[in-house]
Amino acid sequence: MPATPRSTRSRTKNPGSQSALRHLNQQRIIECLLNGPSTQAELARQTGLSTATVSNIVKIMQDAGLASTEPITSSGRRALNVRLNSQGAVAVGIDFGRRHLRVVLATLGYHIIAEESVLLPLGHHADEGIAAAVALLSKLLDESGVERSAIVGAGVGIPGPIDRRTGTVAQGAILPEWVGINILQHLENTLNFPVFVDNDANLGALSEVTWGPHTGISNLMFLKIGSGIGAGLILNGAPYYATSESRVKSGTPPSTNTG
Numbered sequence: 001m002p003a004t005p006r007s008t009r010s011r012t013k014n015p016g017s018q019s020a021l022r023h024l025n026q027q028r029i030i031e032c033l034l035n036g037p038s039t040q041a042e043l044a045r046q047t048g049l050s051t052a053t054v055s056n057i058v059k060i061m062q063d064a065g066l067a068s069t070e071p072i073t074s075s076g077r078r079a080l081n082v083r084l085n086s087q088g089a090v091a092v093g094i095d096f097g098r099r100h101l102r103v104v105l106a107t108l109g110y111h112i113i114a115e116e117s118v119l120l121p122l123g124h125h126a127d128e129g130i131a132a133a134v135a136l137l138s139k140l141l142d143e144s145g146v147e148r149s150a151i152v153g154a155g156v157g158i159p160g161p162i163d164r165r166t167g168t169v170a171q172g173a174i175l176p177e178w179v180g181i182n183i184l185q186h187l188e189n190t191l192n193f194p195v196f197v198d199n200d201a202n203l204g205a206l207s208e209v210t211w212g213p214h215t216g217i218s219n220l221m222f223l224k225i226g227s228g229i230g231a232g233l234i235l236n237g238a239p240y241y242a243t244s245e246s247r248v249k250s251g252t253p254p255s256t257n258t259g
Contacts, residue, residue, distance in 0.1 A: 025049055026057050027194055030084070030152045033067070037083035039074055058082050064149060065089075084108055090146055092154035094133050094187075095200060098122070098174045098227040101129060103136045105146060110211045114144040126169075126181040134190055151193050157200035158183060159228060164241065167197045174228045200224060202239055205232030 028047045032038055040058060044051045058080075061067035065088030072081045086109035093104035099122055104115040116136060120129060141148060160178070161170040167184020169175065187195045205222035208214045222232040233240040 022057070022060075023192075025053060026061065027153075029054065029057055029061075030066075030089075031194055033082060033084045034152070037081050039072070039079040039081050041074075041079060043082065066150060066152070084152065087111075088150060089152045090150045092137060092151055092191075094137075094154055094156045096120075096129050096133070096156070096158055096175070097200075098159065101132050101136065103133060103140060105137075105140050105144060108152070113146060114140040116140060123177060126175075126178045126183060126186065129178075130183075130186055130190060133187075137191075153194035153196065154187070154191060155203060156183070156187060156195055156197045157203045158197060159200050159226070159230070162197055162199055164198070167195075198239075199230065199232070201230035201232035202241075203232070205234050206239055209234050209237075 025047070028049070029043055032043055032046045038046070040051060040054050043049070043058075044054045047054070049057075058067060058069065062069060066085055067082055067089075068085050070081045070083075072079055087107050089108050090113065091106055091108060093102075093106065095102040095104075097120070099120055100117055101120050102115065102117040105113040107113065116139070118132060118136060120132060140146075158169060158178070159174040160172055162168070162183075163170050166182060168180060168182045169178040172179035184195055184197045187197070201222055201224040204224055205220060208222055209217050209220055214220055218234070218237045220234040222234075224230045224232070
């Protein structure tokens with residue numbers, strides 16, 4: 001199976017209050033659980049939090065329907081295994097295009113709760129796109145009855161190369177007004193939950209081998225044709241990133257361009 005994308009959420013923010021600190025610690029635990037179930041002791045080691053803090057946060061997540069626990073025996077000792085609730089926890093998908101925006105709400109069991117697409121003006125700025133995404137997400141939450149607290153994170157697709165170290169749009173043949181914008185930081189500051197940003201073709205390839213018709217395949221090329229032509233690669237079960245993503249991403253429009 002392909003590697004699970006890790007959030008690139010900044011760790012340098014000032015928590016500001018006990019409530020904000022608790023929220024930040026909960027997100028750290030959620031990020032660990034996105035890679036699979038873990039015992040509370042393992043979560044404490046991975047996050048650097050005390051076992052008491054982990055236990056308290058897990059209890060809060062259980063009460064909110066975000067996680068479930070199961071007694072197990074680990075290394076001869078009794079332990080409590082923690083996993084995200086595939087029905088209670090919700091993920092957000094955001095797809096930005098040259099002239100469109102699509103937002104999806106889905107359970108971790110891959111059941112789509114709500115989705116909607118809207119048009120964006122040609123040549124729109126990043127701030128416009130982000131504001132539209134936030135508004136559309138709020139609309140879907142209201143219509144579906146999903147609580148914002150149930151959201152564990154968002155995956156965001158951009159039609160162009162992304163600097164994966166910073167979350168900044170590197171080139172802009174399709175979205176020229178977005179070049180140099182740290183889309184990751186903008187979204188996380190606005191949404192206040194973990195965000196993973198990548199090129200849309202890379203995410204397309206990852207989705208095909210994660211829950212698409214090619215689940216379990218170790219090597220795959222995903223070709224995306226729209227306002228530009230892009231390719232995402234899965235090699236040996238994990239996403240492949242070239243030294244320069246422009247080698248597998250072209251902003252040249254296809255001969256028949258439907259946007």
